[in-house]
Amino acid sequence: MVEEEEAPVAVQGRVKWFDPAKGFGFIVAEGLDSDVLLHANVLRNFGQSSVADGAGITVTVQKTARGAQAVEVLSIEPPQGMEVSVSDESDQPSAEMLAALLVEPARIKWFDKAKGFGFANVFGKAEDVFINIEVLRQSGFADLIAGEAVALKIVDGKRGRMAVQVLSWDYALR
Numbered sequence: 001m002v003e004e005e006e007a008p009v010a011v012q013g014r015v016k017w018f019d020p021a022k023g024f025g026f027i028v029a030e031g032l033d034s035d036v037l038l039h040a041n042v043l044r045n046f047g048q049s050s051v052a053d054g055a056g057i058t059v060t061v062q063k064t065a066r067g068a069q070a071v072e073v074l075s076i077e078p079p080q081g082m083e084v085s086v087s088d089e090s091d092q093p094s095a096e097m098l099a100a101l102l103v104e105p106a107r108i109k110w111f112d113k114a115k116g117f118g119f120a121n122v123f124g125k126a127e128d129v130f131i132n133i134e135v136l137r138q139s140g141f142a143d144l145i146a147g148e149a150v151a152l153k154i155v156d157g158k159r160g161r162m163a164v165q166v167l168s169w170d171y172a173l174r
Contacts, residue, residue, distance in 0.1 A: 006062070006063040008060045008061060008062045008071055008072075009060065009061055010058060010059070010060050010061075010074060011029040011031065011032065011036070011058070011059060011060075011061050012029065012030075012056070012057070012058045013027045013028050013029030013030065013032075013036065013056075013057055013058075013059075014027065014028055014029075014054055014055065014056060014057065015027055015038070015051050015052065015053055015054060015055045015057055016028045016035060016053070017053050018038060018043075018050060018051050018052075018053065018142060020040065020049060020050045020142065020143050020145075023039065023040040023041075024037060024038060024039050024040060025038050025051070026038060027057055027059065027070065029061070032061070032068055034067055034068055035067075035068070036059065036061050036068040036069065036070050037067060037068065037069045037070065038051075038057075038059070038070045038073075039069070039070070042059075042070050042071060042072065042073060043073060045072070045073070046072075046073035046076070046168060046170060047149075047168035047169035047170035048073075048076070048140075048141060048168045048169075049143070049144065049145050049148055050141050050142040050143040050144070051076055051140060051141065051142060052078065052079055052136075052137050052140050052141055052142045053079070053142065054079035054080070055076055055077060055078060055079050055140040056075075056076070056077035056078075056079075056080070057073065057075070057076050057077070058073075058074040058075045058076075059071075059072060059073050059074060060072040060074065076140045076168070077140060078137075078138050078139055078140040079137070079138075079140070098153060098164060098165060101153040101154070101155070101164070101165075102153070103151045103152070103153060103167060104122045104123075104151065104152050104153070104154055105122070105123050105149065105150075105151055105152075105169070106120040106121060106122045106123065106129060106149070106150055106151070106152045107120060107121055107123070107147060107148065107149050107150075108120050108131075108144045108145065108146055108147060108148045108149075108150060109121050109128060109146065110146050111131065111136075111143065111144035111145070111146070113133065113142075113143050116132065116133040116134075117130065117131060117132050117133060118131050118144060119131065120150065120152060120163065122152065122154070127160065127161055128160070128161070129152060129154055129160075129161045129162065129163055130157070130159070130160060130161065130162040130163065131144070131152075131162075131163045131166065132162070132163075135162075135163055135164060135165065135166065136166055138165075139165050139166040139167065141166055144166075148169075149169040150166055150167065150168065150169055151166075151167040151168065151169060152165070152166060152167070153165040153167070
């Protein structure tokens with residue numbers, strides 16, 4: 001006898017861990033008796049290649065014979081308790097200023113998690129945009145890969161343009 005799969009249901013939870021190198025991770029969601037598998041392909045369909053541990057996440061879950069699996073990411077929220085910190089500069093953008101910044105579509109030039117920073121190029125503009133790992137984490141990402149398309153909110157800092165928020169590519173299409 002073949003066990004039937006249940007219909008997908010939307011659940012909210014937190015990312016327990018996600019490893020881009022392994023291509024999967026797990027979500028802990030209230031009301032479910034087991035962790036939810038989050039495969040890298042499902043995350044990529046949302047427009048991200050990684051997600052930060054502890055990030056809030058809403059997914060559609062399919063219960064199968066192998067356990068609960070995310071089939072679609074609906075939203076991702078940065079980990080709780082993190083504030084946006086551009087750098088050690090004194091002009092930190094307020095929440096209102098951050099909300100008012102334009103979203104600019106960009107492609108990652110390179111990002112080195114071990115060094116804690118990287119650069120992106122905004123479409124149609126020549127100068128690089130600096131991305132600090134703390135801004136990346138506060139935006140709900142764990143890592144970026146060269147060539148990845150993202151959306152950025154950018155300010156002009158003392159040393160050039162710098163990202164204050166990283167968003168999924170899908171966000172840029174809205």
